[in-house]
Amino acid sequence: MTDVSPARPRLIIPKLGGLYAALHESAETILRVAAGLLLVTHGYGKIMNPFGAVGMVESLGFYPGVFWSPLLAATEFFGGILVAIGLFTRPAAFASMIVLAVTVYFHGVVKAEGLMGAEKSILWTLIFLFFAVRGANSHSVDAKLGRQF
Template identity: 30%
Template sequence: MQDTTRQPQLIIPAFGGFYRATADLAYPLIRFAAGVMLIPHGWTKFFGGGLQGTAGFMSKIGLEPAYVVATYIGVLELVGGTMLAIGLLTRFVAIQVVGFMAVAAFYVHWGNGFLWIKGGYEYPLFWGVVALAIVFRGGGRLSVDRLIGKEF
């Protein structure tokens, strides 16, 4: 039986100090990036004239009431993305992103196959899994949730 508690040996041991010094930044970086990636989509809906187009698309694919759904998604992307990036109500926001990405992947893009370049579900599935990992972990050490001492 193999010992799975041992740490693997680094191929380049000189990197060990860097890895140890930056390891605690990995999760906040992923959470921050996930939130920041949502923000431009919400911004465009509200300040780039995209809300009507999104509502039209929602109506076309049967997601009604389309304007309400489009507005909710825009708020989730803009406000929720900001909250996710800073780690505020992290799990509350992330579980909504999981739902949003599940609908995007399995309802909107599923019929186009896997590859995102062909309109497939690859991208929303990936971000849905990232959001699910954030639900599991919460805000983490570098978050507003941790700063205020409360977490959803």
């Protein structure tokens, strides 16, 4: 049987291979934890006033705002915690990705800031897309439980 997996490119500096291999999962874990905790800090103000974004979400067409505003707050705050610890990583990252995709629309279209206004939201959306597809690695609660979505 032949191996059909793509060959890894050879390293220009082969001695760095061990370092890259050793840090592979750690770097991914750092990105996941940082993204989750930064989302928590972004959602903290919203969770303290869950109805504070009613007008904003309704201006984007999400009615009734009294439903969507607390959902936004919970997704950012609790979703960020779940992503950071790696529990229910895929659904939490997916929900966060949807919220962040709406911010791409908000900054890029509603506020007419174009790419320059939406670039951070695009980056954050793609980070959470990565974890929605990939899930958490061995440094997560999902891994400790032995279950993932």
